[in-house]
Amino acid sequence: MKKRSTFSWVIHFAGRKKSFYIGSVLLAIIGVAMSFIPYLIIAKIVGMLLSKDMDFGHCMSLILIMALCWTLRVVFHSTSTTLSHVATFNVLGGIRTQLCKKLSTIPLGSVLDDNSGAYKNIIVERVDSMETTLAHIVPEFTANILLPIVMFIYILALDWRMGLANLISVAIGLCFVAGMMARSQGEFEYTIQKTKYLNDTAVEYINGIEVIKAFGKTGSSYEKFVLAAKEGADCFINWMRKCIWFQAGSFAFTPATFLGVLPIGLLLVKNGGMTPEDFITSVILSAGLMGPLMIAFSYMDDIMKMQAIFGEVTEIIEREDMVRPDTLTKQPVGSDITLRNVRFSYKDKEILHGLNMDIKQGEVNAFVGPSGSGKSTIARLIDSLWDVDEGSITFGGVDIKELPLDYYTSKIAYVAQDNYLFDMSVMENIRLGKAGATDEEVIAAAKATGCHEFILGLENGYDTIVGGAGGHLSGGERQRICIARAMLKDAPVVIMDEATAYTDPENEALVQESVAKLVRGKTLIVIAHRLSTIIDADKIFVINEGNVEAEGTHAQLLADCPLYKNMWEAHTMVKDDDRVDSVMGSDARREAAHA
Numbered sequence: 001m002k003k004r005s006t007f008s009w010v011i012h013f014a015g016r017k018k019s020f021y022i023g024s025v026l027l028a029i030i031g032v033a034m035s036f037i038p039y040l041i042i043a044k045i046v047g048m049l050l051s052k053d054m055d056f057g058h059c060m061s062l063i064l065i066m067a068l069c070w071t072l073r074v075v076f077h078s079t080s081t082t083l084s085h086v087a088t089f090n091v092l093g094g095i096r097t098q099l100c101k102k103l104s105t106i107p108l109g110s111v112l113d114d115n116s117g118a119y120k121n122i123i124v125e126r127v128d129s130m131e132t133t134l135a136h137i138v139p140e141f142t143a144n145i146l147l148p149i150v151m152f153i154y155i156l157a158l159d160w161r162m163g164l165a166n167l168i169s170v171a172i173g174l175c176f177v178a179g180m181m182a183r184s185q186g187e188f189e190y191t192i193q194k195t196k197y198l199n200d201t202a203v204e205y206i207n208g209i210e211v212i213k214a215f216g217k218t219g220s221s222y223e224k225f226v227l228a229a230k231e232g233a234d235c236f237i238n239w240m241r242k243c244i245w246f247q248a249g250s251f252a253f254t255p256a257t258f259l260g261v262l263p264i265g266l267l268l269v270k271n272g273g274m275t276p277e278d279f280i281t282s283v284i285l286s287a288g289l290m291g292p293l294m295i296a297f298s299y300m301d302d303i304m305k306m307q308a309i310f311g312e313v314t315e316i317i318e319r320e321d322m323v324r325p326d327t328l329t330k331q332p333v334g335s336d337i338t339l340r341n342v343r344f345s346y347k348d349k350e351i352l353h354g355l356n357m358d359i360k361q362g363e364v365n366a367f368v369g370p371s372g373s374g375k376s377t378i379a380r381l382i383d384s385l386w387d388v389d390e391g392s393i394t395f396g397g398v399d400i401k402e403l404p405l406d407y408y409t410s411k412i413a414y415v416a417q418d419n420y421l422f423d424m425s426v427m428e429n430i431r432l433g434k435a436g437a438t439d440e441e442v443i444a445a446a447k448a449t450g451c452h453e454f455i456l457g458l459e460n461g462y463d464t465i466v467g468g469a470g471g472h473l474s475g476g477e478r479q480r481i482c483i484a485r486a487m488l489k490d491a492p493v494v495i496m497d498e499a500t501a502y503t504d505p506e507n508e509a510l511v512q513e514s515v516a517k518l519v520r521g522k523t524l525i526v527i528a529h530r531l532s533t534i535i536d537a538d539k540i541f542v543i544n545e546g547n548v549e550a551e552g553t554h555a556q557l558l559a560d561c562p563l564y565k566n567m568w569e570a571h572t573m574v575k576d577d578d579r580v581d582s583v584m585g586s587d588a589r590r591e592a593a594h595a
C-alpha cells in the first residue's frame with residue numbers, strides 16, 4: 001500500500017468536510033490581512049507626526065479603520081476556527097470508525113496478540129488528544145506563518161537591507177534550534193514511546209483491577225504502573241534537561257529583531273539611504289514579525305506528537321486484511337465442513353500440524369483432548385477468525401477463503417466461553433444475532449432457548465441494561481443470553497465452547513437444555529471439557545498436540561483410543577470424587593448439627 005503523509009491522511013479522514021478546512025484557511029488568510037492593516041496605519045500616523053503634517057480628523061478615521069480591522073480579524077479568526085473544529089471532529093470520527101472497522105477485517109489473532117489496553121488507548125485517548133492541535137493548527141498556523149511572511153515582504157519592498165537585518169537574530173536563534181535538535185535526537189521518539197507505554201499500562205491496570213485484587217497483586221501491578229510513570233517522567237525530564245538552554249537561547253534571540261534592524265536602520269537614515277518614515281515603518285513591522293512565528297513554532301511539539309499518533313493509527317489501518325471476495329461466486333452445497341492438511345501457527349509456533357477432519361451437516365461433533373492441544377484454535381479457524389497457514393477448510397465444498405466474510409459468518413454461530421454482552425439492554429444484546437430483528441423475534445428466540453422466564457424476572461425484563469461485559473448477570477445467565485443470540489442468528493452451524501466455569505448442576509442443566517434447543521437440526525461443534533456431556537455425539541475428535549489422534553463415537557473411542565479411555569476414566573473419577581465430597585459434606589453437616 002502506498003505510504004501517505006499525515007496531511008494526506010487528514011484530508012482523507014475529513015471526507016466531505018475537507019471543504020471546511022479550505023474555508024478555514026481562506027478565512028484565516030483574510031484575518032491575516034485584517035491583522036496587517038493596523039501596522040500600516042500606525043506607521044502612517046507616526047509618519048504624519050514626524051512630517052508635522054498631522055490632520056486630527058484624518059487620524060481619527062484611520063484609528064476607526066484600525067478598530068474595524070481588529071474586529072473583523074477576530075470575526076474571521078473565530079469563524080475559521082469553528083470551521084476547522086467541524087472538519088476536525090469529522091477527522092477524529094473518521095479515524096475511529098476506520099480503526100473499529102479495521103479490527104473486524106484483520107485476523108482476530110493480530111488483535112488478540114496485542115495488549116487490549118493499547119487499542120482502547122489509541123482509539124479513545126490518543127485520537128482525542130489530537131483534537132486541539134488539529135482544530136487549531138489550520139487557522140493558527142496559517143495566520144501565524146502568513147502574517148510574518150507578508151510583513152517581511154513589505155519590509156523588503158521598503159528597503160531590502162532592512163529586510164535582511166531582520167534575519168540576523170533569526171540566524172542566531174536557528175543556531176540554538178540546531179543545537180537543540182542535535183542534543184535531543186532520538187529523545188523525542190523515546191519520550192513518546194514511554195508515554196504511550198504509561199498510558200497502556202494505566203488502561204491495563206484499570207481493566208485488570210478485579211483480577212489484581214482477587215489475587216492480592218495490588219502491590220506488584222501498581223509497581224509496574226508506578227515504574228512506567230517514573231520512566232515516563234524521567235525520560236521527559238532528561239529530554240528537557242538536554243534542551244532547556246538551547247530552547248531558552250532560541251526563545252531569547254529569535255524575536256530580538258531590533259538587534260539587527262536598529263543599528264542598520266539608523267546607519268541608513270544617517271547616511272541618507274532611507275527616509276525616517278520608512279525606518280519607522282520597518283521598525284514597527286519588525287517588532288511584530290517574530291511573535292507570531294514563535295507561536296507557530298510552539299506548535300511543533302504538538303505536530304510531532306500528532307504525526308506519531310498518525311503513525312500508530314496508520315500502522316493498524318495498513319495491516320493486511322483477511323482476503324475474502326466481496327461477492328458470492330461459488331455457491332456452497334449444504335454445510336459440510338472439511339479440513340484438509342491444515343497447518344497453523346501463532347507467530348512462529350506451529351500449533352496444528354496438518355489436520356484432516358470431516359464434519360457432516362446436521363451431526364453433533366465434539367472436540368476433546370488435553371488442555372492446550374488446539375481444540376479452540378481449530379474452532380476459531382473454522383469460524384474464520386484466523387486464516388490457515390497451509391491446507392484448506394471448505395464449507396459446502398467451497399474453500400472458505402473464496403466466500404465473502406459476511407456470507408460465511410452468517411452461516412456460523414459461535415458461542416464462546418467468555419461471552420461478551422454489551423452495556424445495553426438484554427433485548428439489544430440478543431438482537432445482535434440478527435440485524436433488524438423485531439422484538440417478537442427476539443422474544444421468540446429467548447423462549448426457544450428457555451431464557452424468557454429468567455429475563456422476565458430481571459429488574460426491567462428485556463429492557464434491563466446489562467453492565468459492561470454483562471457484569472450484572474451471573475455467568476450462567478450470560479451464557480444463556482448468548483445462546484438466545486445464536487438462536488436468533490439461525491445459522492446452520494453452531495460452534496459451542498463449553499463453559500468450564502458455572503458448572504453448578506442447576507445452571508449446567510439449564511444451559512444444556514438451551515443448547516439442545518439451539519442446535520436442533522443444525523451442525524454442532526462442541527469443544528467439550530466434560531466428557532459426560534458428549535457421550536451421545538455422532539463423532540468425537542480426540543485432539544492431541546495439534547493432531548487428530550482418533551475419531552469415532554464414544555463407544556468406539558473407549559475401545560480403540562487409549563488417550564480417550566484415560567480421559568474418560570479421569571473424568572468419571574472426578575465425578576465420583578465429587579460425589580464422595582458431597583457425601584462427606586453432608587456427613588460433616590450432620591455432625592455439626594449434632595454438635
Ligand SMILES: Nc1ncnc2c1ncn2[C@@H]1O[C@H](COP(=O)(O)OP(=O)(O)OP(=O)(O)O)[C@@H](O)[C@H]1O
Pocket residue numbers: 109112113346347351369370371372373374375376377378
Ligand atoms: N493468541 C495466541 N497466541 C499464541 N499462542 C496461543 C494463542 N492462543 C492459543 N495459543 C497456544 O496454542 C495452543 C493451543 O491453544 P488452544 O486454546 O487451541 O488449546 P485448547 O485445546 O483449546 O486448550 P483448552 O482446553 O485449555 O482451552 C496452546 O499452546 C496455547 O498456549
